[in-house]
Structures are given as structure tokens and as C-alpha cells.
Amino acid sequence: MLKVLTAISLLAISWTGVSAQKKGYTISINNTGTTIEQKTKEKLTAAFYNVYPWFASADGYRTKRDVIVKFSATETAGIKAKAGEIIINENWLKGKSRNKIEKQLREAFITNWSVFSSQKKKGYKLTFISKDPQLDPVVQQKLIDTYFEVYPTLVKTYNRKSIHDVLFVVDTAYKAVAEASGNRILFSAGYLKAHSTDIDVVTHETMHIVQGYGYSAGPVWLTEGIADYVRYTYGVDNVGSKWSLPAFNTNQSYKNSYRITARFFTWLEQHVKSGLIASLDQELRAHQYTEQSWVNLTGKSIDQLWVDYAKNPDEIQLKYSDKRAETGN
Ligand SMILES: [Zn+2]
Known part of the structure; x- marks a missing residue:
């Protein structure tokens, strides 16, 4: 599967005394009842923005984007952190450099x-x-x-x-x-x-x-068909996973995507033009792909090529990668 995410381009930094927002993430420092200085808060905020976007993007799509910082004198690790919440020992924090805070914060998130x-x-x-x-x-x-x-x-x-x-x-x-x-x-x-x-x-x-390819470079069936063609061609153990290209039948279409399209592409590489898929891949990446690309590269439309394939689908040589064969077991 393929997922294209919008780039986060929001870069609004706004200080409201104890809260900062940047790159779509907010840090709120609740220092009521503590003696945390403004300078320390700034170091903590800078460390947060170097660590949290990295943590959040690795952690999951729906990771909390608003994070609350609390202080606790009993937090023995110095910093404890999870999505949305950071707990810091105030005494640990005093006099620490931004680098030191950042390192400890990163380690605290990694323990999740x-x-x-x-x-x-x-x-x-x-x-x-x-x-x-x-x-x-x-x-x-x-x-x-x-x-x-x-x-x-x-x-x-x-x-x-x-x-x-x-x-x-x-x-x-x-x-x-x-x-x-x-x-x-x-x-x-x-x-x-x-x-x-x-x-x-x-x-x-x-x-x-x-x-x-980025946005709207070509149809999804083509992107997925290429990915499965590549899995067929470069996969390390398709036999071990019992993965294969399904035999042709007349109910199929090249738009079925995935393995059905991949088998068609394998046939095209063997009968029509070797290197065709790599050329299409390049055109897609350059955002130059259109239906005309098939005609330019093969002399025939995609529909004509499918008709040719449907007439002679079993004339194809298929060889699947097999780890056991490699190791001789
Ligand atoms: Zn995919």
C-alpha cells in the first residue's frame, strides 16, 4: 500500500508565556509552584522541538501533537516521557544544558x-x-x-x-x-x-x-502493479511465503492492480519490451506519464497490449525467489 501525506509546513512560533507552537506541535509547560527560570524553559522548549516531531512521526499517525510538561520531585529518571506528556524532576533540570536535556528527553521517549x-x-x-x-x-x-x-x-x-x-x-x-x-x-x-x-x-x-512519485503522477493500479512486479523480480523469498502471480483469466483487467498487473508487466517485459517498467517508473517520477506513454514506448495502447496478453497469457516464464534453494536446505 501507499500513503502520501501532506508536508507539514506550518511554522508558527507563538509564545504565550508557558506555551509554544511550532511545526504543528505544542508544548505547554506547567511550572506553577516551581522555581523554573525562563532560560530553563527556553532550553527545554528547544530540546522538545528537536526531539518530539521525530518521536511523533515514528510513533504513529495519530500521536498527540499537544504535549504537557509537568514537574515532579519524585521522578527518579530525571525525565519520563510518553506521547502527550513529559514529567521532569525539577531538581534534575536545574543547570542542565540544552544538549543534556535533549539527550535525556530522547532516551525517555525511546523507552516507549x-x-x-x-x-x-x-x-x-x-x-x-x-x-x-x-x-x-x-x-x-x-x-x-x-x-x-x-x-x-x-x-x-x-x-x-x-x-x-x-x-x-x-x-x-x-x-x-x-x-x-x-x-x-x-x-x-x-x-x-x-x-x-x-x-x-x-x-x-x-x-x-x-x-x-508524489501526488497525481499516475493511477494507483500502476504504482501498485510496479511495486508487485518489483517484488516478483527482486524479492528474496517469494516461494517461502507462497506468493505467486495468479494465472490469467478473462475476468481480469490490468486495473486490478497488485499481482494481476504485475503478471501482465512480466509478460510485457518478456514479449514486448525489456526495460519497459523501468521507463514507466522514470516517467511517473518525472510527472511525465500519460496513457500516451504506452504508445510512445511500445507502439501500442495499454488496452491493445492487454488484448495481446489475453490472447497468449500462458507463454510466460516465471521463476520465483526461494531462500531454501539458495542455502541448499
Ligand atoms: Zn503498495
Whole structure:
């Protein structure tokens, strides 16, 4: 799946003494009964804006945007923080630098997640967050390994300008399968639990990052068809997840999207033009794609191409990636 979010461009900073608003996030510092100085509040506010937007965007789409700061003399960790609320030990805060406050605040937010890890390999970075304490560590490792195995290939093959810094979030509150927006991929914890072999969800979703078409570049069936074509072509274990391209039948249309469209694209690559999908992907990214693109690239309209496919759909060579075959088990 693909999700396009509107960029947050609101940048109104307004001080009302104890409350500040910036980038759509509000911090309200309730310092009644404390001796917190204005300078300390400013340091805290600056640290907040360096940490909270990052935390909130990783934590979920509906994470609270208004945060209340309270003080407690019994807060032993110095800072305790969750979505919408920060509790600080006033004595801890006194004389702390902005850097120190920021570091402690970041650590306090990270403790809300069951897993937080960050790793780099050959110029590619992956930050991995799980909000599910039950996430199988084997599945976690497979998701990470698949990113480092597949994503650099997709970037090199389709779009070298793609971001090299990706965020995976496994969320228990998210009930669909997975979706990509910006550099973030959200995975459903429930889906991963029920379909622990479906590791090439990573291939499909990271292709959405590579696609990065933005608004109204082309129809959704085309975007999703390309992502599944890429999963078929570059996936690491489609056999292991029993994922395959469904056989043709006359009720289908190329607009069915996903695997039906992906099979058609595979057929086109084999019979009409090798490299066609990569060319379409480029046109979509450049916002130059129209229905005429098919004619320009193949000499035929998409409907004519589908008619050709429907006449001869079984003349296709399909080979699925298989981890077991690779390791010889
Ligand atoms: Zn998708």
C-alpha cells in the first residue's frame, strides 16, 4: 500500500508565556509552584522541538501533537516521557544544558518502544522500531536483513536519488498489512505474527520509497502493479511465503492492480519490451506519464497490449525467489 501525506509546513512560533507552537506541535509547560527560570524553559522548549516531531512521526499517525510538561520531585529518571506528556524532576533540570536535556528527553521517549535499533551498512541506514513486545526476534532480523539485501539494488536500478535513511515501525494499533510514506514503512504487528514468512512485504514497500512519485503522477493500479512486479523480480523469498502471480483469466483487467498487473508487466517485459517498467517508473517520477506513454514506448495502447496478453497469457516464464534453494536446505 501507499500513503502520501501532506508536508507539514506550518511554522508558527507563538509564545504565550508557558506555551509554544511550532511545526504543528505544542508544548505547554506547567511550572506553577516551581522555581523554573525562563532560560530553563527556553532550553527545554528547544530540546522538545528537536526531539518530539521525530518521536511523533515514528510513533504513529495519530500521536498527540499537544504535549504537557509537568514537574515532579519524585521522578527518579530525571525525565519520563510518553506521547502527550513529559514529567521532569525539577531538581534534575536545574543547570542542565540544552544538549543534556535533549539527550535525556530522547532516551525517555525511546523507552516507549519495545525495540529501538539503528544500523548502517554500505551507506544505507535503517532505524527499526517495534511497539510490539511480542514481535518475534527472528522476524525482526529478517525484516532488517531484507532491507539491506534488497533496497540498495532497487535504489541503483530505479532511482539513485532515493533516500538512504529508512525507518521501519512495527505497530500493534495498525491493522492493515503495511504502508510506506516518506522514508517510513509501517508494518502491522498482527499481520507479521500471522504471516511471518511474508518477508518480501519489505521489497514491495521499499519500492514505494524508491518510486516517490508524489501526488497525481499516475493511477494507483500502476504504482501498485510496479511495486508487485518489483517484488516478483527482486524479492528474496517469494516461494517461502507462497506468493505467486495468479494465472490469467478473462475476468481480469490490468486495473486490478497488485499481482494481476504485475503478471501482465512480466509478460510485457518478456514479449514486448525489456526495460519497459523501468521507463514507466522514470516517467511517473518525472510527472511525465500519460496513457500516451504506452504508445510512445511500445507502439501500442495499454488496452491493445492487454488484448495481446489475453490472447497468449500462458507463454510466460516465471521463476520465483526461494531462500531454501539458495542455502541448499
Ligand atoms: Zn503498495
